[in-house]
Each structure stands twice: as structure tokens, then as C-alpha cells.
Amino acid sequence: MAQTEGTPPVIRVVLADDHEMVLHGVEAMLAHHADEVRVVGTATRSADALRVVASERPDVVLCDLRLGKESGLDLCREVKATNPDVHVVFLTVYEDEQYLYRALRAEASGYVVKRVDGTELVAHLRRVVDGEVVIDPLLAGRIAMSAAKLNAGEFWPGARLGLTQRESEVLALLVANHSNRGIAAKLVISEDTVKTHVRGVYRKLGVSDRGAAIALALREGLVQ
Incomplete structure (x- = not known):
């Protein structure tokens, strides 16, 4: 799709999830926002994801915490080590703060729970590309409460x-x-x-x- 002057560039995304159905679902969801996001590759394994990232140089890798027997956290570290300008956002079912902290220590730029809808997900991706770290609102609220207790x-x-x-x-x-x-x-x-x-x-x-x-x-x- 041609870029209109003054509009933000289309975000190029690689999807990584060990479930083909999830990949197709997220890809279909983002297809409704083709003027803002374009999926440039998908993968079900870390090695495949790294190959796609190397060839496509996306803006964002959107991946799950678990890729079969492999770890999405390890994938995140590999992506950041080899392509530091590529952002990694986790899209996962895990709502525990422990996983969020581990994702952030792996240099992830975002952590979003899979109940998110397409419009929200695109907004999150835009914020990440603009340099923000995005945390699912439910988890962000829990972290705020934890910080308050810690300070007290x-x-x-x-x-x-x-x-x-x-x-x-x-x-x-x-x-x-x-x-x-x-x-x-x-x-x-x-x-x-x-x-x-x-x-x-x-x-x-x-x-x-x-x-x-x-x-x-x-x-x-x-x-x-």
C-alpha cells in the first residue's frame, strides 16, 4: 500500500508462535490494519524466526513466551544480540508478573496478553516503535501496587x-x-x-x- 505523506510508516512485523492456528489468527487480525501494520514473516521455531528476522529486518518481532520446547525469552535475547534495533514484544497467555520481569530482563520492549484486540495491539506496536516500553494494562496495575507496597x-x-x-x-x-x-x-x-x-x-x-x-x-x- 502506498505511503501517504505525513502518515507514520507501516510497521513491519514478524510473528513467532508454535501454534499455526494462533499465527493465522494474529495475522488475520492485523490484516484489518494493513495501512498501519504488515506481517512480513511467520515462524514456529526460534531458528526459523531468526532467519526471517535476518532477511526481512522487521521493526518488531511479536512472539510467545514458549515456542514448543524452546523459549521465547531465548529468542528475544538472540534477536537483540544480532539485531539490536529490532523490538521484541511478547504476546502471551501468561499473566504472572514473574514472566513480565523475565521478559524485561531479556530486553523485550513489550508484554501483552492474548486477550488484546487488533486495534489495541496495533496501538501497542506503534508505541513500541516510537520508543516506549508497553506493558499490558492489567499487569501494569499490579506492578504499580507492588511498587507502592515496596516503597511503604x-x-x-x-x-x-x-x-x-x-x-x-x-x-x-x-x-x-x-x-x-x-x-x-x-x-x-x-x-x-x-x-x-x-x-x-x-x-x-x-x-x-x-x-x-x-x-x-x-x-x-x-x-x-
Whole structure:
């Protein structure tokens, strides 16, 4: 479509999602806004997405957090490492703040939940191209509340990654090299309850074992 003088340039987008149906749905949704956005490529795997990005040089990569067994976060890091001028926006079903924080640490420019409609999505993409970081309004509200509590001294280490106060206590004791039995004794809870909290810590930190949880906790300053 010809560019009219004075109108903003068409945003060139690459879509990455491991579900073909989702790709077709998002592409069809954006087709209603062809004067503002054009999909220049799609991919279901990270390697394919990187090839399309290298050949098409889009303005934005719109991707999911999970690409089958691969991670959209890893894709984001690869895109930013090889094409720093390309913006990455996550379009996902995950509404947990922990995933948002991880996306932002991977240098994403946006995080939008899949309930968004076409008009809203195009507006988000325009803001990203204009240099803003866009966060889904629901999550932005939660983060604002978290920041208010943090400033009021009502929060605890690990809260910004979604850990509950008890999970933060368990993580601190893991870092201090306590066993599950030792943690149970310290906190006066059952060992099974400790195991439940430990699984929650692993899930929210995106790790699979104690060593990785301890390393991340120390790196991110989650223990005092």
C-alpha cells in the first residue's frame, strides 16, 4: 500500500508462535490494519524466526513466551544480540508478573496478553516503535501496587519475581544451605509443605534445581 505523506510508516512485523492456528489468527487480525501494520514473516521455531528476522529486518518481532520446547525469552535475547534495533514484544497467555520481569530482563520492549484486540495491539506496536516500553494494562496495575507496597516497606525479597513471603523465607534458608527437614524445623511447618514451597520457588524463578535457585537468588539480590 502506498505511503501517504505525513502518515507514520507501516510497521513491519514478524510473528513467532508454535501454534499455526494462533499465527493465522494474529495475522488475520492485523490484516484489518494493513495501512498501519504488515506481517512480513511467520515462524514456529526460534531458528526459523531468526532467519526471517535476518532477511526481512522487521521493526518488531511479536512472539510467545514458549515456542514448543524452546523459549521465547531465548529468542528475544538472540534477536537483540544480532539485531539490536529490532523490538521484541511478547504476546502471551501468561499473566504472572514473574514472566513480565523475565521478559524485561531479556530486553523485550513489550508484554501483552492474548486477550488484546487488533486495534489495541496495533496501538501497542506503534508505541513500541516510537520508543516506549508497553506493558499490558492489567499487569501494569499490579506492578504499580507492588511498587507502592515496596516503597511503604511492605514487601519482601523476591516479591518482584512473584515469590510469596513464605517462599522468600524458604529461598533464604536454601541459600543458607538448610535441608528440607531443617527448613521445616526453622519455619515450624511440615516437610511436605516445604517441598511444595520449594517447587513454587523453582517454578517462579524458572529453575529446576537447588543450585540454580541459589545462584539466581544471589545474582538478583533476593536474599538479605
